[in-house]
Amino acid sequence: MKITEIVIDIVERNLDFVGDNVFQASGVTGGIVHQGILRIKTDQGIEGNCMVGGHRGDSILMINNIFKKFINLLKGQNPLDNLSLWTHLNKMPKASINRFTPLDYASFSAIDVALWDLKGKVSGLPVYSLLGGSIKDIPAYGTYQPRHNDAEGYVRESNEMKNLGLGAYKIHPGPMDTNKTINMLDLVRHNVGEEYTLMLDPNNSYDYRKALEIGKALDENFFYWFEDPIKWDDFESINKLYKEINTPLAMSDQMPYLFSENKLYAKRLAPQIMRGTSRKLGITGLFRSSAVAEAFNKRCEIGTGGNIFFNMANIHVTCSINNCTYYEYWMPTSTADFATVENIQLENGNVKPFDKPGLGLTLDDKWIKENKIFTMK
Numbered sequence: 001m002k003i004t005e006i007v008i009d010i011v012e013r014n015l016d017f018v019g020d021n022v023f024q025a026s027g028v029t030g031g032i033v034h035q036g037i038l039r040i041k042t043d044q045g046i047e048g049n050c051m052v053g054g055h056r057g058d059s060i061l062m063i064n065n066i067f068k069k070f071i072n073l074l075k076g077q078n079p080l081d082n083l084s085l086w087t088h089l090n091k092m093p094k095a096s097i098n099r100f101t102p103l104d105y106a107s108f109s110a111i112d113v114a115l116w117d118l119k120g121k122v123s124g125l126p127v128y129s130l131l132g133g134s135i136k137d138i139p140a141y142g143t144y145q146p147r148h149n150d151a152e153g154y155v156r157e158s159n160e161m162k163n164l165g166l167g168a169y170k171i172h173p174g175p176m177d178t179n180k181t182i183n184m185l186d187l188v189r190h191n192v193g194e195e196y197t198l199m200l201d202p203n204n205s206y207d208y209r210k211a212l213e214i215g216k217a218l219d220e221n222f223f224y225w226f227e228d229p230i231k232w233d234d235f236e237s238i239n240k241l242y243k244e245i246n247t248p249l250a251m252s253d254q255m256p257y258l259f260s261e262n263k264l265y266a267k268r269l270a271p272q273i274m275r276g277t278s279r280k281l282g283i284t285g286l287f288r289s290s291a292v293a294e295a296f297n298k299r300c301e302i303g304t305g306g307n308i309f310f311n312m313a314n315i316h317v318t319c320s321i322n323n324c325t326y327y328e329y330w331m332p333t334s335t336a337d338f339a340t341v342e343n344i345q346l347e348n349g350n351v352k353p354f355d356k357p358g359l360g361l362t363l364d365d366k367w368i369k370e371n372k373i374f375t376m377k
Contacts, residue, residue, distance in 0.1 A: 001122070002043050003074050008036040008052060008063050011371040015056075015335055018147055029056040029145060029335055035307065036063045036376075037339055037368055040114045042079060048118025049363055050110040050313075054279060054306020055335035065107040067376060074111070080122060082115035086284045102255040105280050112282025113313045113359070120358030126316065127359055131287060133320025137350035140329040141199065142166040143304075146174030151184035158188050167349045168197035168224070168326060178210050182217040189221040201227035204254055208237040215245035225250040225273055225301070232257045235268070242270030250275055253303050259285045266296045277303040278313035286314070290321045299323045304330040308337050311344055312359045315351055327351050339364055339371075 017030030036052035036059050052066065053059025077085060120127045128135065142161040148154055154171055161169040171188065173181050189198065200223055206214065211229035218226050225248045230237050232252035242249060250273035251257075251265065259281055265274050274293040276286045290300035302324050305311040311330075318324045329346065330336060337343045341362040344351055354360030 001046075001078055001080060003040060003077050003079050004043050005039075005041040005377060006066070006071055006074060007039045007041065007375060007377045008066065009039075009368055009372045009375050010034055010036055010060075010063065011339065011368060012373050013338065013371065016332075018145055018332065018335070033058055034373070035059050035339075036066075036110075037363065037372075038066075038110050038114050040074070040079060040111070040118055042118070044122075046118060046121050048079065048114040048116070048121065048358070049361070050114035050117065050309045051307040051339065052107070052110045054310070055304075055330065056306075061103060062107045062110070063376060065103055066111065069104065070108060070111055079115050079118050082112065082119060083284060085115070086112065086282075102258070102280075105258050109279060109282040109285070109310075112284050113278055113309055116283045116313070116316075117309075117358040117361075124357050126353060126355060126357060127283065127313070128316040128319035128353055131283075131316065131320035133316070135352055135355055136319055137347075137352050138315060138318050138327045139167055139325065140327040140346060140349060140351050141168030141170050141197065142329045142331055143170040143172060143201075144331050146172040146203075148174070149176065151180065151187045154184050155187050155191050158192050162192060162196070164346065165349045166329065166346075168199070170199040170201055170227070170328070172201050172203065174202075175205070178213050181214055185214075185217050185221050185223075194222065197224045199223060199225050199227060199250075201253075202229055204228045204231050204252070206230055208234075208240065211237070211241055212244055215241060215247060218247040219245055223247050227275070228252055228254065232261075233264070235264075238270050239268070242272075248272040250299075250301055253277070255280065259289060262289055262292045266292055266298070271298075273299045273301050275303055276300055277305055277310065278317065279303075279305045279307075279310045283313050283317060286317050287320065290317065290323060294321070294323045299325065301326060302328065304328045304336075306330075306336060308340055308344065309359060309361060311336055312353065312361055315344070315353045316359065319353060339368055
């Protein structure tokens with residue numbers, strides 16, 4: 001079997017704005033966006049699929065990067081040798097995985113996921129089975145990007161999570177000052193009760209002093225983890241924070257934290273939880289990153305993929321490892337659920353993969369045709 005062609009349909013969507021009144025260091029969701037529908041075709045008529053681009057921003061640079069850097073490396077290769085392809089790229093002196101830019105990682109991650117999808121379709125097995133896992137229910141926590149400037153907004157948001165049947169809620173507090181944030185934490189905890197699971201993620205926006213004050217409030221409110229409070233590479237502050245608070249630290253979702261940076265966290269006492277997602281690492285890199293974390297007795301909590309293919313890839317990996325406890329149920333789900341017949345189903349606060357070959361997703365060719373603006377091949 002050989003790869004004969006790589007095709008990407010560019011689709012255009014007009015998304016409702018989310019959190020447009022709150023400062024977003026990583027960008028606001030909403031407006032006109034473009035994503036790519038990736039098809040890796042073979043000489044046997046079987047294709048693997050993924051999407052290029054997430055729930056915000058534009059994917060045109062990533063799509064161009066795929067054609068610039070990876071097409072010639074993939075054509076003529078056996079797609080079933082996807083691990084060998086990943087390793088080959090890792091060893092290339094001019095295109096080493098460890099020397100990739102964040103753009104390169106995001107571009108190659110879509111290729112990696114599509115190759116796993118193809119491999120599953122060829123074998124007739126779901127990806128989780130190829131990885132050695134089994135189907136299971138995965139508890140989900142709900143979250144939105146920052147979209148409130150007051151505590152009451154997050155109280156309402158916590159009610160929304162409970163009404164959906166979710167057993168956990170991760171708060172993205174945005175730029176609220178320390179006192180307002182602590183007041184919000186108290187009010188949300190009081191609203192959901194002592195047994196409900198809560199997390200906080202300020203997206204690496206705090207200095208050490210603010211992180212410490214809010215971290216102590218998290219301790220008092222029994223939070224499950226404190227995610228990305230400070231810069232991912234401020235190791236001195238991470239270590240000091242670890243010694244001063246009891247709430248486990250979870251890091252890092254920052255884009256520069258990629259596969260090769262695992263070693264910078266693995267041997268340290270903190271953070272206790274490492275982060276990863278197929279959106280940055282593909283299935284191969286995410287699976288291997290979780291193994292690195294497990295070897296050092298750390299969890300690898302997997303973050304949102306940004307589109308339904310990456311999200312489903314995250315689910316398949318979670319079914320295949322032992323050190324991820326939650327699926328990140330990013331809301332509104334409409335930003336990620338498009339161009340496929342199936343959607344990820346939330347049942348009793350859990351998600352799970354479809355028991356079908358590959359990722360178990362079917363492209364909605366009618367929707368793609370209606371929303372496509374051009375095709376690259």
